[in-house]
Amino acid sequence: MAYIDDIKAVASLNLPWEKLSGCNILIAGATGLIGSCLVEVLLNRSSADYVVYASGRNEDRAHSLFADYWDNPRFRFIKADVTEPLDSVIDFHYIIHAASNASPNFFAAKPVEVIKSNIDGVVNLMEYGMSHSLKRLLYVSSGEVYGEGDGRVFTEDYSGYVDCTLPRSCYPSSKRAAETLCVSYGVEYGIETVIARPSHTYGPRFTESDNRVYAQFIRNVLRGEDIVMKSTGEQFRSWCYVVDCASALLYVLLKGENGQAYNIADETSNITIKQLAEMVAAIGGKKVVLDVPSNLEKAGYNKVTKSVFSIQKLNALGWYVRDTMHIKLTKVIAECCNRL
Secondary structure, eight states: OOHHHHHHHHHTSOOOGGGGTTOEEEEETTTSHHHHHHHHHHHTOTTOOOEEEEEESOHHHHHHHTTTTTTOTTEEEEEOOTTSOOOOOOOOSEEEEOOOOOOHHHHHHOHHHHHHHHHHHHHHHHHHHHTTTOOEEEEEOOGGGGOBOSSSOBOTTOOOBOOTTSGGGHHHHHHHHHHHHHHHHHHHHOOOEEEEEEOEEEOSOOOTTOOOHHHHHHHHHHTTOOEEESSOOOOEEEEEEHHHHHHHHHHHHHHSOTTOEEEEOEEEEEEEHHHHHHHHHHHHTOOEEEOOOOHHHHHTOOOOSEEOBOOHHHHTTTOOOOSOHHHHHHHHHHHHHHTO
């Protein structure tokens, strides 16, 4: 199946979609990798009677991503920045906060902005929702909240080590604080909130400025180049295909327990960065070469040696994945080629 077929498959899952009936759904960060996939999934439900409001800072990028849906009466675009109070009068019954730059070059160059998108984003969306009929907010956090562990598989009740004095910690530290802020709003004001912690996620809708390793590897292949690695690639990671991640987020939104956090990962896709590079290179008929990273590149790197997630809580909601990582990466590369 192609990428769009995977999206349609998620849109036809047996979920309690009736909860969304007649609702307005706001997706903050809708032009990002995960947010854009969620928008497409929700708009590919043919019998849906809800409206999807895609929020982002870049309207040109939104036009490009959602060209097929722009005139759909169930789609609206709102140009907004989550670090600012939302200027609207619309009642948003469900809010998905996926607005946070996950690219390492931003962690190195714009750490303050990264922190604001997480902390101020939660405050602004929660405060708006409190007076505009909010039923539930889903916060898209990150598996980086676990930091450096002790070798164990990460369960949702575990907390590893994050050095708060490093600018690179702008991302995991603000994600941690934002999670606590979400549950605090729930306790103090009675707002329903659920939290998702995706593992390293890959998909075709990355931007040209995105320098996450998988995006760099795919760009190399698309340009007919060998894959350039900036490290030995020994870090061991859980990965997840963005369409699988979107389906998991919908399970958490519609079936997750209030106030709970859920890991998102594909247990069949636990590999090293070097293995990922070799897989992408094999698909593109290229080889892997090692290059010396710049100081700016090194400043944005995630130095966690092992980041593997337990997904027992998510599985208990009925979520599962299919297909191998090789098949999914092949789809991603093909989709990128189609959009050139």
